Amino acid sequence: MAKTETIPDQAALKRVGKAVKDRLEADPGVYKIPTDLTDMYAVGDFLTGAECERLCLMIDEVARPSSLHEIGYESGFRTSYSGDLDPGDSFVKGISRRIDDLLGLPSMVGEAVQGQRYLPGQQFKPHNDWFYSSEKYWELERKRGGQRSWTAMAYLNEVEEGGGTHFTEIGINIEPKPGVLLVWNNAKPDGSPNEDTMHAGTPVLKGSKYIITKWYRTRKWA
Numbered sequence: 001m002a003k004t005e006t007i008p009d010q011a012a013l014k015r016v017g018k019a020v021k022d023r024l025e026a027d028p029g030v031y032k033i034p035t036d037l038t039d040m041y042a043v044g045d046f047l048t049g050a051e052c053e054r055l056c057l058m059i060d061e062v063a064r065p066s067s068l069h070e071i072g073y074e075s076g077f078r079t080s081y082s083g084d085l086d087p088g089d090s091f092v093k094g095i096s097r098r099i100d101d102l103l104g105l106p107s108m109v110g111e112a113v114q115g116q117r118y119l120p121g122q123q124f125k126p127h128n129d130w131f132y133s134s135e136k137y138w139e140l141e142r143k144r145g146g147q148r149s150w151t152a153m154a155y156l157n158e159v160e161e162g163g164g165t166h167f168t169e170i171g172i173n174i175e176p177k178p179g180v181l182l183v184w185n186n187a188k189p190d191g192s193p194n195e196d197t198m199h200a201g202t203p204v205l206k207g208s209k210y211i212i213t214k215w216y217r218t219r220k221w222a
């Protein structure tokens with residue numbers, strides 16, 4: 001008998017991938033990033049200057065050395081500072097809901113909005129946002145919402161030098177521009193994880209870089 005590998009949440013990822021793509025492509029305010037390797041879109045002026053400034057201040061309040069599932073801060077893999085923004089704060093709630101509405105996703109599948117700050121020399125080395133179901137952390141992530149579908153990330157400030165988001169397989173480097181929201185599908189059209197979404201936050205060379213990120217799951221995030 002042929003061995004059939006099961007890909008966690010594949011049917012849901014396939015469905016959500018298409019639903020969000022169709023919604024974004026029907027939205028005249030959304031720009032499609034030209035690539036065949038994933039569905040990636042940008043919205044200019046998603047956040048106002050005042051909103052960006054307020055979010056930067058909030059990030060300074062919550063930012064701690066970034067953690068990763070399997071690797072510690074000292075590994076140098078992700079050297080930014082980060083932290084979840086208070087999901088009960090009405091300003092954060094409003095921003096979070098606007099991202100949900102853009103994508104057409106229910107808020108319950110969205111993780112808490114995470115803020116992140118990079119200072120000179122800090123970076124996030126190439127990684128995928130989706131989970132490897134062969135890793136130990138998957139046992140936990142499987143139970144708290146399952147695989148990640150879409151990523152939404154907004155740039156909050158002008159970075160003097162460096163700090164782009166480099167999609168290593170697609171071959172594009174997105175320059176941080178305050179107020180711009182970038183979104184992409186972490187799965188392929190068939191619902192399997194997309195290796196081509198590999199990306200890095202390249203080192204900030206001068207100044208600082210502030211972003212918010214919101215990841216979506218296939219099931220209720222808990």
Ligand SMILES: O=C(O)CCC(=O)C(=O)O
Nearest residue numbers: 124129164165200201213
């Ligand atoms: O800093 C960036 O540009 C990328 C951040 C990132 O990849 C993430 O937060 O998952």
Ligand SMILES: [Fe+2]
Nearest residue numbers: 127128129199
């Ligand atoms: Fe990422």
